[in-house]
Amino acid sequence: MESISRRAFLGRGVLAGTVAATAAIAKPAKAFAAPATGQTKATFIDLTKCAGCGACVTACRTKNTNRYPDPVDDIPVNWPTDGFEDWQEQRDDTDKLTPYNWIYVEQLEVDGVSVNIPRRCMHCDNPPCANLCPFGVQEKTAEGAVVIDHSGCMGGAKCRDVCAWGIPQRQAGVGLYLNVLPGIMGGGVMYKCDMCADRLAAGGVPACVEACPSGAVTFGDQEEMRALARARTEEIGGHLYGDAENGGTSTFYVSPVAFDRIDTALSRKRIALSKKNRTGVPHMKPNVGNRLDTANDMALGMALGPVVGVAAAAIAAAKIVKGDDAE
Amino acid sequence: MSPRPAKKRTVARQDLGNRIAHWLIALSTFALIFSGFGQMPMYARYGVTDLPGMAWSGDFGITLIVHYAASIGLITGIAFHIVYALRLRRFDILPRRGDVKESVQIIGAMLGRGEEPPSHKYLAEQRLAYAFIGANLLLVTATGVVKVVKNLPGVLLPGPVLFWTTMLHNVAAMLLVLGVLAHLAAFLVKANRPLLPAMFTGRVREEYARKRHPLWFDAEDGPRLELLPQPTERRRRPRPDGTQRKTAG
Ligand code: HEM
Ligand code: SF4
Ligand code: SF4
Numbered sequence: 001m002e003s004i005s006r007r008a009f010l011g012r013g014v015l016a017g018t019v020a021a022t023a024a025i026a027k028p029a030k031a032f033a034a035p036a037t038g039q040t041k042a043t044f045i046d047l048t049k050c051a052g053c054g055a056c057v058t059a060c061r062t063k064n065t066n067r068y069p070d071p072v073d074d075i076p077v078n079w080p081t082d083g084f085e086d087w088q089e090q091r092d093d094t095d096k097l098t099p100y101n102w103i104y105v106e107q108l109e110v111d112g113v114s115v116n117i118p119r120r121c122m123h124c125d126n127p128p129c130a131n132l133c134p135f136g137v138q139e140k141t142a143e144g145a146v147v148i149d150h151s152g153c154m155g156g157a158k159c160r161d162v163c164a165w166g167i168p169q170r171q172a173g174v175g176l177y178l179n180v181l182p183g184i185m186g187g188g189v190m191y192k193c194d195m196c197a198d199r200l201a202a203g204g205v206p207a208c209v210e211a212c213p214s215g216a217v218t219f220g221d222q223e224e225m226r227a228l229a230r231a232r233t234e235e236i237g238g239h240l241y242g243d244a245e246n247g248g249t250s251t252f253y254v255s256p257v258a259f260d261r262i263d264t265a266l267s268r269k270r271i272a273l274s275k276k277n278r279t280g281v282p283h284m285k286p287n288v289g290n291r292l293d294t295a296n297d298m299a300l301g302m303a304l305g306p307v308v309g310v311a312a313a314a315i316a317a318a319k320i321v322k323g324d325d326a327e
Numbered sequence: 328m329s330p331r332p333a334k335k336r337t338v339a340r341q342d343l344g345n346r347i348a349h350w351l352i353a354l355s356t357f358a359l360i361f362s363g364f365g366q367m368p369m370y371a372r373y374g375v376t377d378l379p380g381m382a383w384s385g386d387f388g389i390t391l392i393v394h395y396a397a398s399i400g401l402i403t404g405i406a407f408h409i410v411y412a413l414r415l416r417r418f419d420i421l422p423r424r425g426d427v428k429e430s431v432q433i434i435g436a437m438l439g440r441g442e443e444p445p446s447h448k449y450l451a452e453q454r455l456a457y458a459f460i461g462a463n464l465l466l467v468t469a470t471g472v473v474k475v476v477k478n479l480p481g482v483l484l485p486g487p488v489l490f491w492t493t494m495l496h497n498v499a500a501m502l503l504v505l506g507v508l509a510h511l512a513a514f515l516v517k518a519n520r521p522l523l524p525a526m527f528t529g530r531v532r533e534e535y536a537r538k539r540h541p542l543w544f545d546a547e548d549g550p551r552l553e554l555l556p557q558p559t560e561r562r563r564r565p566r567p568d569g570t571q572r573k574t575a576g
Contacts, residue, residue, distance in 0.1 A: 080372075081372065125481075126480040130489075131478045132478075134367050134493070134497070135493060135494075136490040136491075136492065136493025137490060138489075139484075139486035140483050156367065156369075158367075158368040158387065161368065161387055187372075291387065295395050296480065298392065299395075299476075301399045302398060302475060304399075305399045305403040308406075309408075309410070310406050313406070313407040313408070313409075313414065314410060314414065316344045317410070317411050317414035317415050320342070320344075
């Protein structure tokens with residue numbers, strides 16, 4: 001009898017320990033959780049005002065030119081494929097996203113209306129690109145900027161595959177992989193807009209925002225931008241993009257034409273492009289989902305696993321203990 | 328009923344709980360390893376997706392779900408194993424002082440050098456294998472849980488935390504792969520093969536247990552000698568001191 005109660009005590013202790021451990025794991029996560037909205041920044045882009053002048057593109061290129069890739073002459077071929085991704089020849093292209101161009105202005109005729117859409121990373125609320133980086137070298141800063149650490153990137157391009165829009169672009173012949181197993185593992189470094197994280201940290205605004213002469217781009221606290229964008233959508237009887245897409249983003253587009261029409265025009269344009277040039281021309285599908293959604297739904301199951309395991313073990317062990325004592 | 332020939336007699340070694348935990352953890356681990364490598368952008372690059380029926384392996388959405396599902400199996404198995412072992416006070420698989428030296432002796436004996444020391448329920452190298460695999464499983468699980476939390480909407484972890492969690496997760500996973508490979512390689516050695524049925528039927532040959540694990544076989548809580556098919560009256564070997572063992576009810 002005495003021994004049974006000691007065993008029962010042990011069991012309860014383990015259960016309590018498991019619960020405490022779970023709580024301990026959950027706590028730091030809370031502490032690191034996104035700062036109260038207000039600190040997270042966002043852009044509101046009013047497409048009724050964008051003239052397509054390209055001032056934002058020029059400003060970005062000027063600001064970031066010394067961060068563009070400078071590949072080695074002898075770029076290793078990525079075994080067992082027979083190539084690598086090299087954009088040096090197209091470093092002056094400003095009509096798509098490349099490692100040498102992190103924002104471009106999409107110019108489309110949609111149902112007789114011409115729209116100009118500055119395209120770049122949306123800086124998602126729960127970015128799959130950063131969350132799923134297999135080397136943990138991408139982060140979302142307190143301001144909401146999603147930033148790739150160029151010095152730690154191996155260039156496997158997973159972030160491009162899991163991004164809802166295929167935003168990050170790869171340049172071969174640069175980065176860490178050259179010092180590890182070049183040609184065998186990795187393939188370069190991924191590049192994209194970083195919301196000018198350095199300027200934000202210094203209390204400034206992104207270069208592209210500052211450069212806009214048409215007042216089409218507004219930058220500020222995410223909730224304020226969201227409210228502005230929603231109000232403007234209502235005002236013009238227009239359409240909003242970036243509020244719900246990929247689980248929410250820090251970029252709100254307001255358009256006079258519907259985004260599914262824009263997306264149709266975009267896919268027509270993409271089909272006409274060469275295969276290489278189809279990357280870096282992101283779609284605009286309304287309500288595109290987040291690659292993490294299903295996995296996150298399963299996280300609850302993970303919390304239940306230990307409960308089931310502990311309960312099953314306690315019952316099974318109790319049966320054995322009872323059997324022994326009945327001897 | 329006449330007793331079975333001595334060669335065919337078996338003794339119980341792994342009860343159902345142990346076997347369920349082992350296979351739940353083992354199958355989850357295999358699924359985690361495959362889907363985990365799938366989290367590295369490699370199946371598409373190295374042509375795994377071109378193999379018949381494997382196109383899905385390049386889809387991060389799918390391998391991520393497989394990874395999550397398998398991790399639920401692993402966590403459940405680990406929780407079961409820990410509580411089960413604690414409740415039944417089964418600590419015979421934990422490493423003991425001198426296990427490294429003894430493992431060297433056992434391996435030496437397999438190579439024909441010297442005598443193998445008598446073993447408890449587990450060989451010294453099994454206890455070390457348990458500790459190594461177990462420690463790495465706990466490490467992948469702990470870092471994996473942080474990675475799951477980080478994927479939840481509204482959770483942002485600072486860059487260095489992300490980096491080190493990811494690093495530890497990857498390193499522990501690699502060590503785990505080595506551990507599992509060594510574990511499987513152990514069964515290439517003939518001397519270890521009589522252990523295989525332990526994880527399937529739960530039983531090993533009596534003769535094997537008597538010879539290789541005498542410290543377990545002769546112990547108070549050693550295996551109960553019972554014949555297959557289950558006899559109505561259990562047979563007991565007399566103890567060395569001639570006293571009678573407690574009979575099982
Ligand atoms: C086809 C795959 C596997 C087979 C056939 C197998 C078989 C076995 C056997 C026969 C034992 C010895 C049991 C005894 O001493 O009574 C064992 C023990 C063990 N297994 Fe496995 N196992 C497999 C996969 C795994 C995997 C994937 C893991 C880890 C995640 C694992 C972890 C362990 C551990 C920690 C032990 C105890 C230490 C040892 O005996 O080396 N096993 N397994
Ligand atoms: S738009 Fe793509 S690259 Fe930018 S944060 Fe979202 S998922 Fe990442
Ligand atoms: S926020 Fe900075 S990096 Fe991003 S497009 Fe604008 S200027 Fe370029």
